[in-house]
Amino acid sequence: MYKVYHRIERIAGSVITVKAEGVAYQELAQVTSGQGISLARVNRIDGDMVDLQVFAGSRGISTESQVRFFGKPMDTPFGDSLLGRVFTGAGVPRDNGPLIEENSVPIGGPSVNPSKRIVPTRMVRTGIPMIDVFNTLVVSQKLPIFSVAGEPYNQLLARIALQAEVDVIVLGGMGLKFDDYLYLKDFLEKNGALSRSVMFVHTASDPIVECMLVPDVALAVAEQFATKGKNVLVLLTDMTNFADALKEIAITMEQIPSNRGYPGDLYSQLASRYEKAVDFEGSGSITILAVTTMPGDDVTHPVPDNTGYITEGQFYLRKGRIEPFGSLSRLKQQVNGKTRSDHRTIANTMIQLYASFRETLEKQSMGFRMSGWDQKVLKYGERFEKEMMDLSVNIPLERALDLCWIILADCFNPEETGIPSKLINEYWPKKG
């Protein structure tokens, strides 16, 4: 019943062109060649010429290879049997488990009606003061870790995933190093979280089109769990590899690049994935924590730049610490007004003083005399870095806030902090 074509007109990159009739935009097809079988997807139609992205790439495809159209767009199986399993971006098991074919759901579906969204109000506790105190993570937030290659971002991702109290973890790996894939899998397994996880993994050596599919498949599955009342955490690492896959395919398709070779719709492409984060009224939620590595540690690079405009903040990971500057949780004010009355003020004050510390360090490095104030600030900054910023610190929010007051009182007089007098009276540690 499926139409089969035997003549391929053009082959370039991972895109092939066939002459075919009645084929729909985004339709799924199967390409059979000497190299085996691969899925493919229609991404341009010009009269009867149909361009397809071949998931496994075009290597080994001949002009005589066979293309069979399925008459429907791409979908993914869904069900509880996915839990504990690992798949490729194309949905093929990577773990020697059985193929799952139940209950197909479409991928890349429509977006949530904004009027059905609710204002998020639930804090995700991570035990990391740089997050809990200064940039609180919130259920349904979409937030990337901006990092240079080589930083322990996957470790941080895994740690937050474990600490967060969620029903389901969906991991989307893009261009993962094989070691990192094994690390994440072992970490979840060791900590008993694998049975509530699903993994869609594309490793650095897998075909590029599959990389592009990972977020869509992962998010489609997450959406299904969430509409069934589950709180889902989606981990996407590394979104820069996803963007690079988009770039590669756009160039193959001869699209005009806008910025450093990336296609003009990079923003929309990233946004349509990140915007899947949601808190459904009367149902579950999707929280997205991603990794965006910054080529050359450059935050103005198109991938982190576009990402920053889309996501609800970002954590900068640098030298093994979450940097206070540039890190942001845009949703923090939804929750930090209700945690403790000093939370917001402490967060602002500590950061402002830390900014003074950085300035003072600069002055010190230029050999200027350190005034009495400078000495105070230096003492403060060192303690802040050691007792707050160090990633090994793992304490609940309330203890972290108490610790902030202790550090402030050890370094400053109350009025030097600029904290409103009311809070000083309530929280400033009494001497003796």
Added chain:
Amino acid sequence: MATNGKIIGVNGNLIRVAFTDAVVQNEVAYAKLASGVKLKSEVIRIRGDYAELQVFEDTTGLKTGDDVEFTGELLSVELGPGLLTQIFDGLQNPLPRLATECGFFLQRGKYLHALPRRKKWTFTPVAKVGDKLTAGETLGTVPEGIFKHRIMVPFKIQGSVTVESILAEGDYVIDDVIATLKDSEGKIIEAKMSQFWPIKIPIKQYAERLRPDEPMVTQQRIIDTFFPVARGGTYCIPGPFGAGKTVLQQLTSRYADVDIVIFAACGERAGEVVETLREFPDLLDPRTGKSLMERTLIICNTSSMPVAAREASVYTGVTLAEYYRQMGLNVLLLADSTSRWAQALREMSGRLEEIPGEEAFPAYLESVIASFYERGGVVRLKDGTKGSVTIGGTVSPAGGNFEEPVTQATLKVVGAFHGLSRERSDQRRFPAIHPLDSWSKYEGIIDVAKVSAARHILVEGGEVNQMMKVVGEEGTSMEDFVVYLKSEYLDAVYLQQDAYNDIDSACSAERQKYLFGKVFQILKTPMTFKEKDVARSFFLKLTQITKDWNRIEFQSQEFKNLEVQIFKSVAEAEIHV
């Protein structure tokens, strides 16, 4: 004159359609999926026997040979009572009603009427039989919430018409014919309470355009005092991500002294719109005592919604703004972010394979931006009353660099520039409007000479700060050091404003004048100190109590007490000559 066509190509949301009869540039068409669902599209280029259309929906499933129906109508919005308080998508579909029909997710091809059809409005005629009127003149009024909504002679009527009949006072639905009008050729035109107008054509049924010369108070000190916006003026807020563009617009939508606020969320986060639409109904507008929602209208085409409709959304927003201006109202249109609209143009231009300009934006970007901001303005209507549309757009420059096409094109046409700085937002100095780089061509609420003196202190303080980085604190004179501390003081207690404090978040014009007077007096007070550390801790303390002062209700007893305390401590630092 409905033409039919057939799809001959699909590339993303661009389709190529072969047609036989006539096709109009920018007319609306519907592409028909095999399932029967019709996808709204717009003709954007015509070439011989085929036209290129942008589809306002996901095009998955469209095929060569699928039918396309042309409508002959330009992309239009419906204008009439019942627009306010609504939440529309970029094509004016009411989102809450879509949700009632379709649930959590948007459904492509589902289009609903913008205005409720069965709701009755109490119509009071103003025009009488025999009156000679022109487009935009009032036939009657209906109450819409807190406003008197004018029902006007349809805008597309040319020349003058005579009122043949008009309904008596009573309750009618918007599809009722409320008046019949006869044009100069004797043709009878039926006027209803609602009419349609193409979004890309400005509504110009007024007597004349005036110069924007009245300030629009936003209750943000740095804006009203230093970089004011005029009613009917235009301004832009460029800034890197996280610098505070959206928060600033949210504050403005809440506190700006205008009758109506239209918020066009264009290609940004859905969650941010949700904050507005969930919070506004419960917030009281102190000007009217009614819910803030009653003066608000939201156009919501967020980043994951179809890209082509993003471009339409800013035009939909400005058309609705112009419509209310025709009623003698002051309307503020906020667009967040105009860069997303420019990117939508770029995506489409790329698919059309046009010759790209800088950063692949189309060559006509500048003129498109200019003609959009041109739709703002103060006008004198035909009945002598005034109305205005003020436009404020955010710009999201790639890499936070203002030397990019969208920012540059915008700066050429707007009357005020509120440039947000990464440095200031990193330091949590909000609103992060750069006090030295920003500018405004409009008049504000405070004496220009004093404002420029205050600005001068900021400049000098900044220079001292730069110098100190080279020569150190020890190499800086006490006099210079005090200038630096004064500029930091002005920054902390006046330029910065706490958006999350109930009182400080909005500073009325009256309070600004008062506060500015006092702060100015302190800045002008000559002061000297024995040591720099003494000077610093004096100013830290002064900053703290002045900030406390900002967080207290204006002219309350506590306010007065703190004022006394502030000036007592200033007196101690003053040099007595």
